[in-house]
Amino acid sequence: MKTLNDIRSSFLGYFEKQGHSVQPSSP
Numbered sequence: 001m002k003t004l005n006d007i008r009s010s011f012l013g014y015f016e017k018q019g020h021s022v023q024p025s026s027p
Helices: 004-018
Strands: none
Touching: none
């Protein structure tokens, strides 16, 4: 089971790969 940090890291990493700017305010 992934921790919240793992999910957040993969989530931010995914958006970075898509070329989007990472926003500090994320759900």
